[in-house]
Amino acid sequence: MEKKLEVGILSVVNQTARILSKSLSFEDGAEEFLKILYSFWDVPHSYVALYNREAKILRIVKSFGLSKEEVEKGVFKKGEGIIGKVYKSGIPVVLSDIHISYYLNKTGLRDRLSGRETFVAVPIKVGEEIVGVLAFFKDFKKESVEEGVKLALILATMLGMLYKLSQRMEQEKREWEEEKRMLTEALSENFRIEGIIGVSPAIRQLGELIRKVAHTDITVLITGESGTGKSLIAKAIHYASPRKDKPLITVNCSAIPESLLEAELFGYEKGAFTGAYSSRRGKFELANGGSIFLDEIGDLPLSLQPKLLRVIQDKEIEKLGGEKTIKVDVRIISATNKDLKEMVEKGEFREDLFYRISVFPIHVPPLRERKEDIPLLVEHFLKVFNQRYKKNVRLSQRVLEVLMDYPWYGNVRELENFMERLVILKDGLISEKDLPTYLFLELGKDKPKNLPGFIEATEKEEIIRALEKTGYVKSRAAKLLGLTLRQLDYRIRKYNIEVKRF
Template sequence: MNSVSQLELKVLYEISQIIGQALDLDQTLSDILRILSETLEMKRATITLLDEETNTLAISASHGLSPEEKRRGVYRLDEGVTGRIFQTGKPFVVPDISKEPLFLDKTQSRGMERGRIAFLGVPVTIKGQPGGVLTADRLFSDDVSYDEDVRFLSIVAALIGQFVQLGKQVRAREENLRRENLSLRFKLSKTYHRFFIVGQSQPMTRVHQMIEKVAPTRATVLLLGESGTGKTLTARMIHELSDRAKYPFIKVNCAAIPENLLESELFGYEKGAFTGAAAPKPGRFEEADKGTIFLDEIGELSAGIQSKLLRFLQEREFERLGGIKTRKVDVRIIAATNRDLAEAVTHGEFREDLYYRLNVFPVLVPSLRERREDIPALLNHFLDKLSREYGRRLSFTPRALDALVKYDWPGNVREMENLVERLSIMVEDERIDLADVPPYFFTAGKPAPQASLDGQASLKDMEKREVMAALERHNWVQSRAARELGLTLRQMGYRIRKFGLERMVNERRGRDQDLDLG
């Protein structure tokens, strides 16, 4: 066996050792080229593979090229020497690249070199089909034969083709496992999230399906639906089922933060940006880097913040308040609103371009009125939950359950959970009857269901009940309850003090924020 054959066997052995232990396709291909270059004195080598998405040939691995030179190595399927080798499936030798018009040198890596450079290329075949091209540069004199190099490169190309095919199979298997894992995580999540446990109605089934479709993607999601329907839990579910699950989930209620503070809350501020800014502070977008930010009540954003959010959605960059440094973060945005944003756009209250940026994948979370068949199971679920907290197991009488199923639930799931907790505290017996449900609970311009009531409620009591009901429907946010009742915020505050509700409002507001029903 001559010295050349021994050297080639040594190279093939080293390459086979790398392939046998490799998991990273790109790194393994680079290592193969490094061995070729170091052992056989090949000055430069590349592996160009077919990109099926763009239908072009792009350098996947290289040795002797800078990152910029590698990036430039993209060819049409019929372009240059690389394209010819790919299309014909035959080796091609260029004894002197300076005299070959087909040689394009798109990487611009050979312009300053002295000496005659020969270029050798052989096809990489994957499952009997053209898959790419293996090339190498060598410095040659006139008396050198290329046949031996072409033969050997063809053997290496065959090994590369098998390895690339194996890599594709591994990636396909990983994708199948990822999808199976996503489905399993979705089922497990339903076990722990009360909102989804009993969502067996057709509207909720559609929501489940949409969550499964959008969770693995990077798409911006817009959650639509009334207050209390479970938009926050839906956002959490999307986050937990995504590849970002191990990174932060940051929630920002755009309606709960005063307008003059919201910009600094979202984007942060630099020292001295305003009075009291003694030190720089990152915003919620920076805190959510690599994770998800959930912008609840997105329809309440001012025009200025809408503009800044639009820029972030377009370019993924921003500046802190009072700063000039442009910052970039990798954040997925999930937004939610109970407003009709399309109508708000029509009235000039919301930017049209921002609306289209947010409305990439809309998900309508249905109200309880739209899924009444879920109401009995939801009520029983909350009773089960509270029985563990209070040590009592309650149940509804048929007429109470019938009335609650027929009730419109303007506050949706949040309102239901608040009611069940109140009943668990107040009711002495083990059965909850219709008479135990507060009469104001059914009054919203409609007569209460027939039940035995103790006397005629005074006008003051009726007003107090209306105020409490509106607050409960709106998660104890005074501004939104006032809007429903046609009151100013000042008038609402007066009534809360008048009826002695300050402590209840503070306690309920804090507790309901923890419920995260959205």
């Protein structure tokens, strides 16, 4: 009999070991594990509860022999009931009588047991950290309860290994998905190069600079006003380089809070700060072998600038909370619309870092300095947005002349946004009278205007802007304009303004 029991226990251990080799998620592995307990060790009722750090509760994630309603009731606070106490103390609990007061019976399972079962609960550990509890009901009959608890501890240790493996696999899967998403996004059909479309001497010179620098590994600093297409230049450099098959990772230094930027760039180890429940690779590590584009580098905090300098000089990083350095092979491309030389003089940017990131400076000229490129850009945007919105918008020659005369302070981005809006609002041939008033304000400022026509055109434009801003909710647009709903409805009819329905 003793030999038969020993064979049964070995079978449970062997079958559990097989789960570890299957690369299953923790929940799938736990489900198979509980079935093994039933098949090879005669455990008809069992469950695994994991601790949720955010909710601060233990919840049953997988069970065998429990109904859906019983599982949903299986929620325990830290230190509450047997499950909560085992989690808090890390000490196994064995109850031969489950009718005692401190067995809370939260699941309600006790009500349908025979009464001969012993309840066993043991902690599931990953190293020294307790992550959950394994609990089961078993009629030990002639078997030794002490030996049963020893087996339960072994099995809980194996569950801890499964938990650690699945966490690592999940983390690697997330990182792989992020790399895939970034690479796919960069290489997708929607990757547009309109920012460097043109025939002007400035654009031809820009193209020549890109071709020359792309095949090197030197750092590049792209300067220019907002909307000139600096990010597109960075992509053009990367995809013309030998690193094109590796990731291009973009980081906007002004969009990430200073407190998070270091972790975003360099990654962190588990426990480095509150909420760091697992280690994570930073953008430099993700970009290894490829390029990293540091947009708005003028907003990089002074506290992080020495660390970036170290990456450039030594080609190595150190994670937050980490003690070892990690070698990285990354090409650094930066961009800014600020005057970094002036920032250096004011002590707002490190001089040594400035010279290291600007080995090869590229300046992108504003659109108003290359007006001969506007017709090509307009033609490109018309094609893109006509296809997207299934329209057939065309421009008269006079409209094109107005667009060429306008200074476009927002550069290519402003022109793109304008063309998209024009295609959405209009159809067919666009004439001068269809254009918004503000386009003419920069032209002939000293010329007298037809006052009634000017007021009506301005009023129509402001109503359209308010409707767009409020998602075409007329009551909100009226409030924004300082009109009553009735007054707004009158003007919408008067100017024949289309109110979109979403």
